[in-house]
Amino acid sequence: MKNLTVSVCLFMLFATPAIAQNYIVNVHGMVCELCSLGVAKNIRKLSFVDAAKYDDGVQVDVENQTVFVAVSDDASLDKQALFAAIEEGGYSPVGIWRLTDSGERLELQ
Amino acid sequence: MNGLLIALLLGITSTAALAHQPVVDMAPRWNGGYGFQTRVEHANSDTITWLEGVYTFKPAVRMTLKIPYGRDGLGNSIFAVPLKQYKNAAQSTSNWGLTPSVRVPTGGGNDWDGGLSLSYSSESVGIYQLYDVHFLGDRRGLDINVGTVYPDGRGSAWFTLWDVTAVDSDSGQRILTGPVLVYFRRNIAARLEYKLAAYDHDDEWSGNYLSFTLGIVY
Numbered sequence: 001m002k003n004l005t006v007s008v009c010l011f012m013l014f015a016t017p018a019i020a021q022n023y024i025v026n027v028h029g030m031v032c033e034l035c036s037l038g039v040a041k042n043i044r045k046l047s048f049v050d051a052a053k054y055d056d057g058v059q060v061d062v063e064n065q066t067v068f069v070a071v072s073d074d075a076s077l078d079k080q081a082l083f084a085a086i087e088e089g090g091y092s093p094v095g096i097w098r099l100t101d102s103g104e105r106l107e108l109q
Numbered sequence: 110m111n112g113l114l115i116a117l118l119l120g121i122t123s124t125a126a127l128a129h130q131p132v133v134d135m136a137p138r139w140n141g142g143y144g145f146q147t148r149v150e151h152a153n154s155d156t157i158t159w160l161e162g163v164y165t166f167k168p169a170v171r172m173t174l175k176i177p178y179g180r181d182g183l184g185n186s187i188f189a190v191p192l193k194q195y196k197n198a199a200q201s202t203s204n205w206g207l208t209p210s211v212r213v214p215t216g217g218g219n220d221w222d223g224g225l226s227l228s229y230s231s232e233s234v235g236i237y238q239l240y241d242v243h244f245l246g247d248r249r250g251l252d253i254n255v256g257t258v259y260p261d262g263r264g265s266a267w268f269t270l271w272d273v274t275a276v277d278s279d280s281g282q283r284i285l286t287g288p289v290l291v292y293f294r295r296n297i298a299a300r301l302e303y304k305l306a307a308y309d310h311d312d313e314w315s316g317n318y319l320s321f322t323l324g325i326v327y
Contacts, residue, residue, distance in 0.1 A: 029197025033264050034293040037326065038139020062232060063201070063246050064258055090138035090168040092197040 021071035022053070022099040023083065023108075028092040032064045039067060039089035046085060048075035068099075079108065125150060127254035128226065128241040128274070130173050130191050130208070133298045138168045138195070142276070146298075146324025151184040154312045155179060162325075169193050176215070184194035186217040186223075187245070190294055203231035212245060222246035232258065237268055242306055248278040254289060265294035272304060274318075281311030285318055298324045 030036045034066035040058040043049060051058035053070030060067050067086070071077050079096060086093045125148065132144040142165040149158050157179045165171040170189050177184035189210035196203050205228070212222040224245030231238055239254040256270030268291035276283045287304035300322040309315055 015172070027197075028273060029195070029200055029202035031200065031202055031232055032135060033132075033266060034136050034296070034298055035138050035202075035232075036138055038142050038295055041142075042139065049222070061262070063262055087166070088140040091202070092196065 005057075021073065021075075021077065023048070023069045023071065023077060024092050024099055024105065025067045026070065026095040027065050027067055027086055028057065028094050030060070030067070030091045031062050033060060033062050035091065036060055036062060036091065039086050039091055040102050042085035042089045043067065043069060043082065046078070046081055048072055048078060091100075113230055123317040124176070125318075126175055127210075127224065127243050127245050127250060128228070128247070130171075130189070131163040131175075131301060132231065132326050133300050133322060134239060134254075136296075136298070136326045137163065137165045137171075138193075139165060140290050141165065144324055144326035146322055148300075148320055148322040150172070151182060151318035152320075153271075153316060157184065161316070181218070185218075186213045186215045187211070188213060189224075189226075189237060193230060201231055202283040205229050206241075208243075210245060216252065234260065235257065237270065251275045256289070260287070267292050269313070272302060273282060276311075276314075278311070280313040282308065283311050283314060285307035287318075296326050298322075298326070300324075 007010050029040065043058045044056050048071050050070040050072040051057045054068055058067060058069050069082065083093045096108045098103060098108060111305050131146045137144055146161050147158060147160065148154065155301040157177050159175055159177050161173065161175045163173045165172055169192060173191060174188045175187040187210055189208050191206055191208040192203045193206045196313055205318055208226040210224040222245055224243060226243035228241040235258055237256055237258050239249060241252040243250050253273045254270045258266055260266040260270050270289040272287055273291050274285045284307045285304035286307050289300065289302045291300045302320045306317055
């Protein structure tokens with residue numbers, strides 16, 4: 001019985017999916033994909049970005065002026081570094097949200 | 110003497126070389142970005158290939174070099190330092206630009222020319238516009254590009270623009286106008302431009318203008 005309990009606990013531990021760390025950033029001015037190449041380029045250099053998701057960790061949406069950023073499961077978001085990378089790319093980040101697994105957006109302060 | 114004559118001819122620079130900056134007036138606007146473009150232009154019964162490079166120190170400061178090469182060799186190059194003040198809004202971006210430039214006698218001779226350009230451009234998801242007044246040597250000009258943008262949401266876009274160019278120099282005045290097509294996919298951009306001479310009173314220039322530009326940015 002004890003072995004069964006341990007097995008169930010281990011199964012539950014490893015069967016629990018990792019919580020995805022996807023973020024969406026609203027970027028003022030980002031209306032042209034050619035001009036905003038530097039935004040994606042700079043974000044990809046950040047150590048916490050998960051290159052396995054999106055397009056090497058980043059997806060730019062100029063129609064809605066947003067950038068999707070995937071963060072590695074074993075890392076944490078550095079908002080200041082992310083915003084600096086976008087500013088050095090020539091644009092103005094104005095807000096950031098965490099995307100939950102259910103698709104909700106939770107605004108970060 | 111022949112070499113000097115060729116150099117002087119190549120020194121008569123097209124407005125495209127004065128009013129527009131690589132790469133296709135748009136990129137790179139990020140720190141440490143760089144790019145190259147080649148523009149082949151046919152005007153005034155001659156064909157000139159421009160090799161142009163740009164390096165962006167930061168969005169507000171970049172430098173460009175434009176080197177012309179004609180059938181008779183190297184012409185006079187133009188070195189410029191575009192300075193830009195960007196304003197990013199919710200649905201658009203715009204900038205004022207001030208670009209000092211110098212024409213270097215790489216094609217021969219000893220004459221250096223100074224120039225200056227003042228520009229404004231803005232872009233929204235659907236509209237692009239560029240206005241530029243400039244002078245270099247004895248040439249003064251105005252260049253206007255206005256049109257629509259069609260992004261496909263997958264890394265490429267078409268720009269369909271209309272260009273109006275007015276030039277005044279010691280040899281006369283000209284007004285040219287015509288369509289411009291710009292296309293880019295990821296980091297590669299192309300621009301095709303054809304302008305009709307609507308007002309053609311210049312002793313050294315005549316006829317229509319055709320150019321094709323292909324560039325890449327990193």
